Amino acid sequence: MAQLTPYCQVCIVGGGPSGIVLGYLLARYGVEVTVLEKHGDFLRDFRGDTVHPSTLCVLEQCGLLDAFNRLPQQRVHHLSMRFGDEQLPVIDFTGLKPFDYLALVPQWDFLDFMAEEAKRFPGFKLLMSHQVSGLIRENDQVCGVTGQGPDGDFSVRATVVVGCDGRDSTLKRQLTLPGTNIGAPMDVLWFKLPRKPKDPEETMAIIGAGHMMVMLNRNDYWQAAYVVPKDSDGEWRQQPVEKFRDAVGGTAPFLADRTDAISDWDSVKTLQVAVDRLLRWHQPGVALIGDAAHAMSPIGGVGINLAIQDAVACANILGKAFRNSEPIDDDLLAKIQQRREAPTRLIQRFQQQIQKRVISRVLAERGSPPRPPAVIRWLLKSRRVRNLPARLIGYGFRREGVETGLF
Ligand SMILES: Cc1cc2nc3c(=O)[nH]c(=O)nc-3n(C[C@H](O)[C@H](O)[C@H](O)COP(=O)(O)OP(=O)(O)OC[C@H]3O[C@@H](n4cnc5c(N)ncnc54)[C@H](O)[C@@H]3O)c2cc1C
Known part of the structure; x- marks a missing residue:
């Protein structure tokens, strides 16, 4: 079995939004990081393209906003719903600060962009076409992964493994962590x-x-x-x-x-569509974030942005600990869940309500298209009211800031 890197500080499994952004941030903090992605490229056109204001804030903090703005994109200031021939504006980003829009950028462009930026840091290594299939454990502690790459079987040893491998996560299956299935209609x-x-x-x-x-x-x-x-x-x-x-x-x-x-x-x-959440996001030597820890419904297009917020929190916690030579133990990994669980639960609760009160009703309707009650239509005339869902999905409940500066 080929040993790809003698050792890295953090091995990230999965090169989706959470994995690539985490890899970028950790490398920026001076951590040696290896990202393993099973596909040969980022060309997947089915996982959403939304870059919300919370992610735009992260890009700005990293000094990447001008370069990001040069990517082909549309800016969405309003979202509306059509009920038959009636069009109702429901979400309005105008007036929100610091960003009053969400950007629509093909996900492959965004991931390519972040990966290229990450490669500027000497500690960053991205290995495409490397599929992780197992964990290396020693003394009840995860200390690396095994898998299959273009040149055959491989292993990577690391102080911490972070699972960013999405809702069908291999790591989640192997760790048999307890979870709750919220479901979707x-x-x-x-x-x-x-x-x-x-x-x-x-x-x-x-x-x-x-x-x-x-x-x-x-x-x-x-x-x-x-x-x-369903x-x-x-x-x-x-x-x-x-x-x-x-x-x-x-x-x-x-x-x-x-x-x-x-x-x-x-x-x-x-x-x-799946909506679920792990009750425990970590074990000694390994933590899960993004969809691997909590699969999100597409409602509000928040999954990518929540995954990126997880990545920022995880990088802040790990980056500081590595820099200060603090122990990278289970208590430290628990802090990632402590930081990110509440905002995840709140957004999932919001998605659950929309699934129950709007989507299920629409899907069960057999007559004419359902229309919102008059009071909702009246309330939605106010921009301030339309700003509320925009703030919720655009910025989320607990906005993470990039804490550690350049190494
Ligand atoms: C129909 C639908 C539409 C959606 N639309 C939106 C939207 O518009 N906006 C939005 O914000 N969210 C949307 N979402 C949710 C969003 O796709 C996810 O929340 C988000 O992609 C999570 O990012 P992630 O990095 O955690 O995981 P993922 O994006 O799932 O990335 C996981 C990565 O890990 C890789 N991987 C998996 N297993 C392995 C392995 N064993 N070894 C190595 N690599 C592996 C995968 O190839 C993938 O690149 C949508 C979801 C669905 C189902």
Whole structure:
């Protein structure tokens, strides 16, 4: 078995938003870090593209904002919902400080960008096409990982292993940490449609009877998420794809002239929505963050940003301990969970309420599209009211700041 690095201080499993940002921050603090990512590139177009104000703050603190702004992106100041022919603005970022928008950047561009920035630091090592499959343990303590790479089996030894390997985390399975499954009433059918110059500009959710669709403006095309009841994609896929095209055109009539771009069922991906949370995020020598510790519902597009907030907290705690030669023990790793569990719970509770009160009702409706009560429509006339959900999803409950300066 090839030993890739004789030793590194932190081995990060998974190069998604939490893993790459954690790798960047730790390397910036002067920690020797190795990130292992199982895919050969970051080209996954199905995990969301939202860079929220909380992440923009992190980029600014790291001096990366100007470079980030040069990436192709759209800035979203408002989000609205369409109920039949009525359009209702529901979320409004305008007036929020320091950032009054969320940026939509393809996730692969964002991860490429962060990885390139991280490579400027001598302690950063990113190994693509390296899939972790096991943990090395000595004296009841995790002290490295094993896996398979392009040149065969490998092992990496480290003082700490951080699992950033997403909601199907291999590390979580191996550690058999206790967890709670919150669940979700829906799955998502994910596909693209061409965008035409006269189409609406804004990112929006369209509510129908028994279904809803979220449309993300990606300049020359729409990324669409058609929300269906949990585990019902099999029923859809038994039907001719024309049925699905008609459903999409019926939900968003301005798209009806181009639904034949959905050539067959292969061009529609099913994304299983999961919401869960570990009760314990760590064991001696290993901690989990991001979706590995708490899978998020796509509601509010908060998962990436919460994962990045976890990464900032984790880097602050580990970075300082390494710098001050403090013991990296289980008590230290527990601090990551202590810091991040409450904001995660609160956001999941918010998502749970929306799932129960809005999504489940919409999916169960068989008549005409449900409309919000008059009092909600009246309240949403106020920008201050629309600012509340914008603040919640944009900045979250406990904003993490990058504490340790450059090494
Ligand atoms: C349908 C849907 C839409 C969503 N839309 C949004 C959105 O618009 N905005 C938003 O903020 N969030 C969204 N989310 C949630 C978001 O995708 C996650 O919360 C976020 O990606 C979590 O980041 P992460 O780094 O923790 O994990 P992930 O993004 O899942 O990254 C995990 C990484 O680990 C790698 N990996 C896995 N196993 C191994 C292994 N054994 N060895 C090595 N590498 C491994 C994977 O290849 C991957 O790169 C959505 C989720 C769903 C299901």
